[in-house]
Amino acid sequence: MDSGLEGKVALVAGAGRGIGRACTLALAAGGAAVACVDNDQDRGQAVAEEVEAAGGRSVAVQADVLDRGTITEAVRQTVVAFGHIDVGVDIVGEGRFKPFLDWTDRDFTEQFDVNLRQLFVVSQECLSQMVSQGTGGSFVAIASTAGLGAMPQMAFYAASKAAVISLIRTLAVEMGPHGIRVNAVAPGSTRTPRTAFLDEVERLTHFSARVPLGRRADAEEQAAAVAFLASERASYITGQVLVVDGGSTVQAGRTLDEFGAVPSVPWGDSSRSHQQ
């Protein structure tokens, strides 16, 4: 049976590690050629080589999601390498921890830049290309369960992810007539290099016991949802947020304070590695 990705060309922003890398590998395993876009040249290249070593097709393109010119160029290079783009995936994002009263103007701007403004840039460049091709396509963004409710100490991470959810709905309506689907995956707590510091918190507090499935997700489990939405298996799904959280958010009265045990630890770093 066709995976629904055979012969497709995908551009993955944030392909260098974590969920982005897992998405790249999942798309390639489904038969898609993948352009690995990352601001870390070495990481992007390593993932592209991983794809090729497994028999797939991939190119690495260095780009900064907050520098539109580099994204335009990444799209162009993808088209040069593979002829067109069918799938756009944007995994870039970053979370910042601070009690609300400590957030600065700069924190706010940086959170919205890295979680929303970059999505505007990446999605607009990818979707413009797809519209000009006239053969449909699919775009998948990464939201978060944080965008569904409160996220104590991560006020503008949550707010920016709520904005992502709104955006993909509007994009779905505008792009639908072009045969282009736009969706998002909302991960719950997921183990990635970026969230590795939580391994110790987990060991001490077993906070994942609150998840009905009793654990955090692997990056591969988020990637599987992204790959599904990107594929033809989801050809009637658009404007949707697929929550992949083991059942965390359905519990009545529960708050998303999984990180409550971690006092004011800056999550992510100021060097903007942009991975999730």
Add this chain to the structure above:
Amino acid sequence: MTDLLAGKVVIVTGGSSGMGRAISLRAAEEGAAAVLIADIREEPREGGRPTTDLVAGAGAKYQFVEADVTRPEDLARAVAAADSFGGVDVMVNNAGVFGREDFFEWTESDYDRVMDVNVKGVFFGCQAAARAMRGRGGAIVNLSSIGGIKGGGLFPTYCSSKGAVRLLTYSLGELLGPLGIRVNAIHPGLIDTSMTRVDAPLISEEGESLSQITIPLGRVGQARDVADAAVYLASDLASYVNGTSLVVDGGRTAS
């Protein structure tokens, strides 16, 4: 991302026709070891060969179990029938009824009929499956509807029933998740089946609908679109997906 249900034993209520039929066939195509079709009738509403024939053609074992989902004992019997194939791994509670409702004339028995099939049938289907899955894990997929998220003035009982399926799904996701049983709901939009052509004439003979204009993808859905979503939720691709809703509606509810 192929052979997604390799070796699994799948039960589909309402599997003889429409979406249930498409789900049954898709499961077989994805490598299911066996597909059991539980339904009050074996003959497909849309005509053609029995669904068991299609399943067999795709290489899976099959069994038709005559079952009325409004009777818990029938659902228990369907689940028990899966034991001879190795025990149920995937339960798809798909059987449902739909039709135009005249709210002011609606009777108690009209109400009960919709609720009995659409809610009670799903509830006891979940119970029967969960009892069997308790020691070994599994996946339950419940068919709700976009009517279970947004209301519809022409279908108040139907929408209430589908909303109930949604919250039942979320509740069981919390309860059964720790037992390794994932429970999720699909919310189809306007899908081309006997329900939307005959039970309430929403789709024309040409396969079109006036409300297509409100659907971003500009077309009504096909049963196979829903089947793909069911297979995804039932498979290991969805190993961290639990207690959630997957809407398959061409973007209608996003508008």
